Amino acid sequence: MSETTTVTAAVLVIGDEILSGRTKDRNIGYIAEYLGKIGVDLREARVVPDVEEEIVAALNALRDRYDYVVTTGGIGPTHDDITADAVGRAFGAPVVEDPRAIAIMLERYAEADLTPARRRMARIPEGATLVDNPISRAPGFRIGNVFVLAGVPSVMQAMLDGAAREMRSGAVMQVRSIEAGAVPEGIYGDALGRIAGANPVVSIGSYPSFKDGRFLNQIVVRGKDAATVEAASREVEAMLATIRGDGKPV
Amino acid sequence: MSETTTVTAAVLVIGDEILSGRTKDRNIGYIAEYLGKIGVDLREARVVPDVEEEIVAALNALRDRYDYVVTTGGIGPTHDDITADAVGRAFGAPVVEDPRAIAIMLERYAEADLTPARRRMARIPEGATLVDNPISRAPGFRIGNVFVLAGVPSVMQAMLDGAAREMRSGAVMQVRSIEAGAVPEGIYGDALGRIAGANPVVSIGSYPSFKDGRFLNQIVVRGKDAATVEAASREVEAMLATIRGDGKPV
Numbered sequence: 001m002s003e004t005t006t007v008t009a010a011v012l013v014i015g016d017e018i019l020s021g022r023t024k025d026r027n028i029g030y031i032a033e034y035l036g037k038i039g040v041d042l043r044e045a046r047v048v049p050d051v052e053e054e055i056v057a058a059l060n061a062l063r064d065r066y067d068y069v070v071t072t073g074g075i076g077p078t079h080d081d082i083t084a085d086a087v088g089r090a091f092g093a094p095v096v097e098d099p100r101a102i103a104i105m106l107e108r109y110a111e112a113d114l115t116p117a118r119r120r121m122a123r124i125p126e127g128a129t130l131v132d133n134p135i136s137r138a139p140g141f142r143i144g145n146v147f148v149l150a151g152v153p154s155v156m157q158a159m160l161d162g163a164a165r166e167m168r169s170g171a172v173m174q175v176r177s178i179e180a181g182a183v184p185e186g187i188y189g190d191a192l193g194r195i196a197g198a199n200p201v202v203s204i205g206s207y208p209s210f211k212d213g214r215f216l217n218q219i220v221v222r223g224k225d226a227a228t229v230e231a232a233s234r235e236v237e238a239m240l241a242t243i244r245g246d247g248k249p250v
Numbered sequence: 251m252s253e254t255t256t257v258t259a260a261v262l263v264i265g266d267e268i269l270s271g272r273t274k275d276r277n278i279g280y281i282a283e284y285l286g287k288i289g290v291d292l293r294e295a296r297v298v299p300d301v302e303e304e305i306v307a308a309l310n311a312l313r314d315r316y317d318y319v320v321t322t323g324g325i326g327p328t329h330d331d332i333t334a335d336a337v338g339r340a341f342g343a344p345v346v347e348d349p350r351a352i353a354i355m356l357e358r359y360a361e362a363d364l365t366p367a368r369r370r371m372a373r374i375p376e377g378a379t380l381v382d383n384p385i386s387r388a389p390g391f392r393i394g395n396v397f398v399l400a401g402v403p404s405v406m407q408a409m410l411d412g413a414a415r416e417m418r419s420g421a422v423m424q425v426r427s428i429e430a431g432a433v434p435e436g437i438y439g440d441a442l443g444r445i446a447g448a449n450p451v452v453s454i455g456s457y458p459s460f461k462d463g464r465f466l467n468q469i470v471v472r473g474k475d476a477a478t479v480e481a482a483s484r485e486v487e488a489m490l491a492t493i494r495g496d497g498k499p500v
Binding site for chain 1: 265266267268269270271272273274275276278279280281282283284286291292293294295296297298299300304326327328329330359363365366367368370371385386402403404405423425427435436437438439440442443446447453454455456457458459460465470472499
């Protein structure tokens with residue numbers, strides 16, 4: 001694999017509870033960071049409600065466009081868990097009770113306890129492969145370039161370990177974070193823009209946070225090639241040192 | 251305004267830092283909860299990178315479809331802050347230095363300190379109105395049904411107060427949360443599905459969380475009419491009481 005290989009992904013978060021604000025999503029950030037470390041670039045994320053046509057439309061838009069899509073949520077045992085049906089419809093694949101999934105669930109449940117509700121969790125689109133769930137057994141699945149994972153963060157995270165092993169990985173993003181601290185963005189912004197313009201191969205971001213009544217800033221240089229990231233970072237550091245020397249924009 | 255008025259919204263989060271995992275988004279959840287309280291239903295959220303055509307495409311898709319769109323991020327003073335340009339392009343509106351914005355910024359900065367970088371924050375699409383920023387003055391703006399807010403959560407939150415005052419509000423969602431506790435979803439799932447089927451006017455969700463090695467579940471009944479929400483909630487509570495009585499699925 002060449003060092004410039006790019007592998008892309010999107011996340012599709014499925015669930016009314018995120019859009020109502022009841023549950024604060026923690027999966028996008030986790031998946032973003034996780035995929036970044038294995039050289040898969042997250043390019044987009046969407047949150048959609050538990051409405052089949054919304055899930056289908058978003059999934060089809062994303063799976064056409066990115067190498068992988070990771071979905072979270074909607075694969076539990078209750079009536080509002082409709083992700084498997086939506087994914088099946090997006091792929092034109094019938095959704096059927098999967099004997100492999102039933103076998104796995106029987107490691108956790110006695111057969112008499114496999115209620116119809118629990119059997120819903122074994123409904124998998126035809127042609128899918130299973131994704132292991134080491135926490136509560138009921139599996140996720142993969143169909144085409146789409147990985148369908150649970151919504152509960154600890155379960156999703158355990159499933160993602162298995163899903164990620166199946167992904168091609170690209171060049172890992174090299175990241176340098178430079179503390180600008182209390183130097184205002186408005187003071188270094190013009191110089192930083194010139195550095196960004198002169199280093200088009202890297203991506204340079206400036207990120208303020210607001211704490212105790214003042215902004216603190218961090219500049220992040222990202223790229224696939226360590227040497228160019230390092231060179232651009234040194235330019236940024238030199239620029240900040242100049243400003244810190246005389247307090248004036250450079 | 252009738253009690254069944256529905257007003258919808260989408261959130262568009264703009265920023266590479268969310269997709270890289272560097273920054274964990276907190277704006278979607280905050281906006282979701284905030285809009286819910288004033289009777290505006292969040293229907294979709296998207297996260298896109300700092301790439302103009304991506305922002306334009308997502309914004310045009312969302313603004314056509316929902317009553318309001320709230321964007322966060324990309325309105326600061328640095329080169330990677332391209333939201334105003336993208337929004338201008340989406341609306342076909344030239345983006346120009348706005349004298350109203352400059353006047354506001356002069357409340358915070360001496361004229362000599364209005365660097366070109368800071369002046370970028372006064373670039374607003376023609377035809378937009380300003381959204382107040384009580385924290386750091388540089389304003390957000392509104393054009394059409396789109397509110398363009400900062401990405402830093404405390405600044406976004408302060409701007410959202412102003413933006414929300416301009417929104418029509420619909421009927422506020424009535425929400426009843428019922429603790430199922432350790433009663434497994436797989437035990438109450440079938441009965442809950444029957445209750446949901448018999449109460450199509452409300453939306454019933456079942457939400458597990460995983461803590462200390464076990465699942466704890468909460469059932470949430472939502473709808474615009476308090477009486478139907480209350481009636482469905484009583485059915486859910488009666489169903490859970492029956493299961494708790496004999497431990498069997500109902």
